[in-house]
Amino acid sequence: MSRNFLDWRNVEAEASLVSAFERRATAHADRLFVKSSTFALSWGEALSAVRGFGELHRERLEGRDVAMFMGNGPGFFITYLAVLFSGGRPAVLNAAMPEKAGRKLVEELAPELVFAGQVLEFDDAAVVVDGDRIRHWISLDAGMSSSATAGDETACYFYSGGTTGTPKRIRYTHDRLLAAGARMQWGWPLQEGEVFLPIAPFSHIYGFLAGICLPIQCGGSSIIPLRFHPAEVLDLIERERVTVLGGGPPAVYQALMSDPDLGRRDLSSLRVCPGGGASFPLEIHRRWKDVTGLTIYEGYGMTEGAPLAVNTVETGIKAGSVGKAVPDTEISIVDMETGSRVLRAGEAGEIKVRGPHTMLGYCNDPEETAMVLRDGWVLTGDVGVMDEQGFLTITDRKKDVIIHKGFNVFPREVEEAIMSHPSVACACVCGAADERAGEIVLAYVTLRPGQATTPEEISRACASYLVNYKIPARIEILEAFPLTPAGKVDRMALKALSRRTSAGAAA
Secondary structure, X not given: OOOOOOOHHHHHXXXXXXXXXXHHHHHOOOOEEEEOOOOEEEHHHHHHHHHHHHHHHHHHHOOOEEEEEOOXXXXXXXXXXXXXXXXXXXXXXXXXXXXXXXXXXXXXXXXXXXXXXXXXXXXXXXXXXXXHHHHHHHHOOOOOOOOOOOOOOEEXXXXXXXXXXXXXXXXXXXXXXXXHHHHHHHHOOOOOOOEEEOOOOOOOHHHHHHHXXXXXXXXXXXXXXXXXXXXXXXXXXXXXXXXXXXXXXXXXHHHHHXXXXXXXXXXXXXXXXXXXXOOOOHXXXXXXXXXXXXXXXXXXXXXXXXXXXXXXXXXXXOOOOOOEEOOOOEEEEEOOOOOOOEOOOOOOEEEEEEOOOOOOOEOOOHHHHXXXXXXXXXEEEEEEEEOOOOOEXXXXXOOOOEEEOOEEEOHHHHHHHHOOOOOEEEEEEEEEEEOOOEXXXXXXXXEOOOOOOOHHHHHHHHOOOOOHHHOOOEEEEOOOOOEOOOXXXXXXXXXXXXXXXXXXXXX
């Protein structure tokens, strides 16, 4: 393997992601910046679009919050960089946000302007960004200088479920975003001009760091698939000579390995295969290596700080673990009762972390912040073990969060959506193991006296509040819930029921 890697430390020397982008665009204006199935931009054209955007919007957006409901594509790249260039503060949100949830988040943020990849049901004034609009921005380029902020000013808002499942806004400063990007590059080292194929949504912390930050940091090119379909992704890897796969959770690699032609594909250009978002079974590591000759480098992170640990060639690889702590980052295993007593190597406890890229708190939510952030340490809610060599292994989750295809699904949020149906008396949501998705979302409900409904009707009610991956894969209506001696719904009994039901279906 070539060792001609870029120095990840240089990333933190930049004033902002915009300054890194401008420097690269000036150095190689003709290099491909981003390409989708319908639209492509060189680095020089991207810079012109960003400047032209500024001609239109800087006066209005400078020093103000901006919402982005956009999927992966050239529009996301340009709009994010252009808002920063114009001195604005971009908040990145899931493009598939349902109407009621999207409206609530917009009301909380109160943005000066909303940009979207398509017409929004909850905001008919949102600016829809497509190829024609980007070309118009390019035509307005008059060489405007950047108004981007730097240091401890806001570079991006991300949204996390926190500990309750209710979306919490996290402010990333320029310093912290650059520190995160640098540690992403440390974990998955880059060469000049890599060719990326991003898969995870750019509104997700992993998708943003791997799909936005890394290409800008190395002056790379991004090839964006219309959708994630294994055969189409493999076609793009071959045709575009992709060097860095978007990777992500095990489901991505399982889907690619399900393609019957995988063994006959020309993947010789591919060099970097990141993994994260959910624990990787050893069998996936083995099969991917056997079929492709490539290693999946598994890591660990969360919206509150990413990446936190990575398996690397330089620091070592331990299959089944998420690797060692990234530079200047501390990982400690503490007791799950108080979160303060540090445990010995080999003992399982809650993982807490702190570093130059971990969060400073949730915006406008001191109570939730106090639950998660203590003396600069972020309590992750994940349970893990650290060995004598510093390798971290995730063993369980303190929270009841369900990880479906690498995305966090919080039971409370789903339960509240189910309860919106007038016939539902109570709801309890849990996860069930699934070979392809990691976990699927299961819901158990009881009905109000005299009421009747069907799982399909409840699912339709959920669709008004939840993105698709949070909608339960299975809804079962019970006469009554099992209860603990304290009179609470017995989640453990329901999880056992889900395992028996799944086993019966498999049989």
